[in-house]
Amino acid sequence: MVHQRTTRRSPRTPKDSGTASPVNDENDSSLHNRPQVSIGGLQGLGLRRTPKRRKTSPTDDDTSPPVCTRKRARQQCGEIVTPSRKRDKSHDTTGKCEAIARNIASKNMDAVCTSASKRQEIQKDVQIDQQSAAMADAGGLSDGVGQGETVDILTAMKKSLHSSAIPDALIGRVKEYKQVQDFWHNCYAKKLSGALYISGSPGTGKTASVDMVEKEIHAWEKKQKRSKRMLVVKINCMSVITPRAIYTEIYTQITGGCVPMAGASEAVEGILCPEPADRAKLPMITVIVDEVDALSRNDKNVLYHLFELPQLKHSRLILIGIANTLDFTDRLLPRLRAKSCEPMSIVFNPYTRAEIVAILQGRISSVSERYEDKTVVADKMAVEFCARKISATSGDIRQAMEVLRKAVVVAAEQSKYKISCQSEGTQPTTASTPAIKVSVGHVLAVFKGNSNSAIxxxxxxxxxxxxxxxxxxxxxxxxxxxxxxxxxxxxxxxxxxxxxxxxxxxxxxxxxxxxxxxxxxxxxxxxxxxxxxxxxxxxxxxxxxxxxxxxxxxxxxxxxxxxxxxxxxxxxxxxxxxx
Ligand SMILES: Nc1ncnc2c1ncn2[C@@H]1O[C@H](COP(=O)(O)OP(=O)(O)O)[C@@H](O)[C@H]1O
Ligand SMILES: [Mg+2]
Structure with missing residues (x-):
């Protein structure tokens, strides 16, 4: 559902709706460059210093340092972990691990972590992430199997099957992709505020689909010569220590400046709901809140407030929330519906066997086509077997890729052993025989080993x-x-x-x-x-x-x-x- 602008908590009227009027490019680029500005500097960007309506926010209850530079703010407001805007770290274990580790190392550890169990949870995350990163590295047979070309394709294959690898194209998910695209494109092109709620279990392609639509909209803008028109803020809620910190993060990502926690939600409202005259000149802002379930743990008001923001008068917010748990949807949506702020909702179902096969084959063939090389191959049956096992349990594509990636490593180890035997006098490998062939046996070995680790x-x-x-x-x-x-x-x-x-x-x-x-x-x-x-x-x-x-x-x-x-x-x- 695309929201039109309206007065807070009152029914929307068509005359309130934003018009797709041309936007001044200077304004756009100033926002996109995200200059390091103080709150005073916001006036120059057409942003209000204080919000119009609310006097207090349900979430503002602490005293934080005054407006500060970004660097100082990071030291003083230790409550946020800012993910890089250049790439999505939601599945980049190393990046996430670094971010969490930075926070743990900070002197503010006790202040930022609300409870001992939270600290324990973070420390656990760090351990698990470090183990995963080490496992991923251990898989890297950097000295390979003794043949230059094989080493390269082997490394490429493992990278391509890593869950952090960004695919060139999405395989399947046509209906869901189209729904996200229609929503986002429509809001953006017509300058309408709106909220979209995407839910589905982990590894069902939610983040990948949203990323792909974002790329497509940027490409469309370029074609239309509307460069730098859209401002996109991405936040993975797992890296936000307290729900309230999301406001400071949104503020920082939009302005490059910093705002005290106590006034953050009002400052964000001020930016997202400018004066009508300014709204026409300012770009729409898309805020993507990934793994939004994490916000529901302590202070659910923040979550409800976020979904109300597109409803506010003159709002220029396009909100996209992504959640991994489905029952959370059942609790969130009725409450938003009661407040007339129900977002459009899309459910991503777990991948089926056939879809998993197609995605895995896509990853494998993208590498073998690039290398025009058949030294590393995965048996069709092995891919089928992996897909069948995963679709029967979770339908999580990330797990499927991880199993196949590990199977490649197991097969490579075996091949290395064979080659060392051959070098002691028996037949050399011929070009027509793959040096590394991933079979059902290798996949099975990984499943057996895996069950003893992840869970x-x-x-x-x-x-x-x-x-x-x-x-x-x-x-x-x-x-x-x-x-x-x-x-x-x-x-x-x-x-x-x-x-x-x-x-x-x-x-x-x-x-x-x-x-x-x-x-x-x-x-x-x-x-x-x-x-x-x-x-x-x-x-x-x-x-x-x-x-x-x-x-x-x-x-x-x-x-x-x-x-x-x-x-x-x-x-x-x-x-x-x-x-
Ligand atoms: N349909 C697809 N085609 C190609 N790659 C996909 C597809 N769906 C997911 N992936 C890949 O699988 C991994 C996990 O997907 P992701 O979108 O992060 O899952 P989710 O956000 O649902 O947990 C990512 O590396 C992503 O690129
Ligand atoms: Mg995700």
């Missing part, structure tokens, strides 16, 4: 009550799968968990906290909570990860180890924890 690592780093919930839930599943019992509901889990805590360790956490924990576990791909019925206690929970891996992860906790061991030894149903 176990994720679970290992969780706080105690998250682990207890997983322990209680998996025990229920083990005990009830055999006789086709009903799935555990949120209510049942809460009751069982509370009894368990009171018996074994003390006070349980509240109902709301259990719901938040389940939401987080869902976001991590460990389990799913149904989005219906309305009574949350009656919603069923399903497993998304391997139960053995979950319990292995839980068993790393010193307190819970004994419970897992005692139970599993008795039933013999799950493996012993690894050390």
């Amino acid at each position: 176990v690592q994720k679970v290992k780093g969780l706080p105690l009550h998250h682990l207890i919930i997983l322990l209680v839930y998996t025990t229920y599943v083990i005990e009830n799968t055999a006789h086709n019992a009903k799935r555990m509901t949120v209510g049942k889990l809460h009751d069982t968990y509370s009894i368990w805590c009171r018996e074994k360790i003390g006070a349980p956490v509240s109902n709301t906290d259990v719901t938040d924990i389940l939401e987080m576990l869902q976001g991590m791909g460990i389990l799913d909570v149904a989005s219906r019925p309305a009574n949350i206690r009656q919603r069923e929970i399903t497993l998304r990860a391997d139960i053995k891996d979950i319990r292995k992860g839980v068993a790393h906790d010193e307190i819970l180890k004994g419970h897992i061991l005692a139970y599993d030894l008795k039933t013999g149903r799950t493996p012993q924890p690894t050390t």
Whole structure:
């Protein structure tokens, strides 16, 4: 749905709608260059110093340093981690890791992290990201298999299958791409404010689709000779430490300046809703908030406020929110609907087997065509097998690429071994025989190895009550799968968990906290909570990860180890924890 401008919380009228009047290029470029300006400098950009309406924001409750330069602000307002605007770091583990590590290293650590569990969470993220980065590097057989050309294509193949690799083109997702394109293009071309909400589980191409549409709009602008007309702000909410910090981040990305947290939401409103005379001259601003679920943890008001911004009078905001959890959609949209700010909504379904095959084949053939080389090939059956396994569990394309990338590494290692045997006297490899052929066996080996790493690592780093919930839930599943019992509901889990805590360790956490924990576990791909019925206690929970891996992860906790061991030894149903 494309929003037209209107008075706050009042129905929109057509005469309020923005007109696609020509925009002054000087204004555009000044914004695009994002000069280092103080708040006073904003007047020159046609931006208001203070917002018109609100006196207080639901989110402003702290005192921050006065307006400052960007560098000083970073030291003083330690609450934000600014991702690079040049590339999307949402899936760049190294970049994300660096950003988080910077924050941890900062002296403001205690001030910026609201709780010990938050700190633990960040530290865990850093560890996991560092491990992933190390794994990715370990995959880089820089000295290759002893043949110059093979080394190059091998490296290229691994890069191409890395989840941070940006594809030349999107494969499939035609309908979803068109919906995003129509929304964005329409808002932009007609200078209408609007909000779009994209949801889908991880690795379903949400970020990639939005990035692709952005590129396409920039190309269109260039063709129209409307250079630098659109201003795009991208924020990955995982890198924003507190929800309120998103305002300072938006402000900084638009103006290059800095604003105290206390006045940030009003300052952002001021920029996004200029005077009518200025609006015609100023460019539309697109704000993309990726992984927006992260904003819902503590202060949901920020999230609701963001989606209300396109509704404000004279708003020039095109808001695109991207979320990884689906039940979050069910809670967010009704509230926005009640306030008449419901955004247009698009759901990205998990990839099917055929779609995964097409994307993987696309990545492989883009490399082999570029190199005109057949020294590294992936067997069709291997790609099919990988796609079938992933589509049966998550439909996450990132996981599929990771499995195939690791399979390439395994195959290369094997090939290296063969070549070293050949150099000791047997037949050399002929040009017609691929030096590295990825087979079903290699993919299978990766699946076996993987099950022992990703989920176990994720679970290992969780706080105690998250682990207890997983322990209680998996025990229920083990005990009830055999006789086709009903799935555990949120209510049942809460009751069982509370009894368990009171018996074994003390006070349980509240109902709301259990719901938040389940939401987080869902976001991590460990389990799913149904989005219906309305009574949350009656919603069923399903497993998304391997139960053995979950319990292995839980068993790393010193307190819970004994419970897992005692139970599993008795039933013999799950493996012993690894050390
Ligand atoms: N349809 C597609 N065609 C080609 N590559 C894709 C497609 N969908 C996703 N990818 C790639 O898969 C990876 C993960 O996709 P992404 O858009 O980040 O997922 P999400 O945002 O849904 O978690 C990225 O490297 C992206 O380029
Ligand atoms: Mg994404």
